[in-house]
Amino acid sequence: MALTPNVPYSFTSLTRDTILFDSPQQVADLSAPDLIEVSGLAASHRNPGYIWMEEDSGNANEIQLVSQEGKIVARYVIDGVKNRDWEDIAVGPGPEPGEVYIYLADIGDNRFWHHEKIIYRFPEPSLSGQTLPYKGHIAASEAIHLQLPDGAQNAEAILLDASAQELLLLTKGKQSFVYSASYLSTDSQPTMMTRLFSLPFKDVTSAAVSSNGNEILIRTYEQLFYYQRNAGETITESLKQAPCLLPVATEMQGEAVGWAADGSGYFTASEKLDSNPHGIFFCSRKKPQTTNLAYSYISPSTPSPKRAKSYRTGSLASN
16 A cells, blocks of 8 residues: 655644643543443533543443533443444534434454444434433444455544545554545445545544534543644645644543533543543633634534533533
């Protein structure tokens, strides 16, 4: 295979931001036994003030809806699906206009055994009218089968580009290779992804796009990289521009990052190692957003900025 081009920046050339976001604050402990190996998180859009989480290989085929106090309020079993190695989760657009979907990324492969990646997609469930705590089932999910052109790779991060209807996969290693494919494909035969370029980041563990599509986060165990997307750019094009470093908590094994649904900041979480405590951290935005909403995929049922204040209280709003 031809050599993969590098982006025109290096890790050592990046600057650290001091004006956009505050220092991380721990907002919750994650003491539930089935949140020990959190590998991804994404703010809910149907259930304002709550966060979806999932665990990686060796754990149940379920996702958890968690309050910002770290309590599990709902569990959903994904019927007919195995948790081979779920490594990231995203909430975003999909094939049906106006619908909000959960993307569950079965992409981990520490031993380089699997030539196929699977992204499970289903409409985000709402807990409106349900008694908490709640346990439900996702009876049907779409499977997006993806194949990498250069064989098996370990990966732990995905990004969704609503404007390009594209899914990006980022590998984990000494550097991070970026692959792309349409997120509309659900053929039973795997879609061959395109390898685009490499990023100079070691051990990428999670990534996230803001609800308005204008901001991108990529995290490693110890670092967090922030990209601003210019009008008319795809996410692929934005990743070619140098990011800056953002504040991130000192976590024993930082595995997850996700934006607040209202854009007020971002959450991080980690796996639990040994007896060390772990939790949810939040970095607040210092100033209101001034970027445009040209790429917004927010559906009519998504909370407006006024309703999104439930992020401060953890209340469950009706949709």
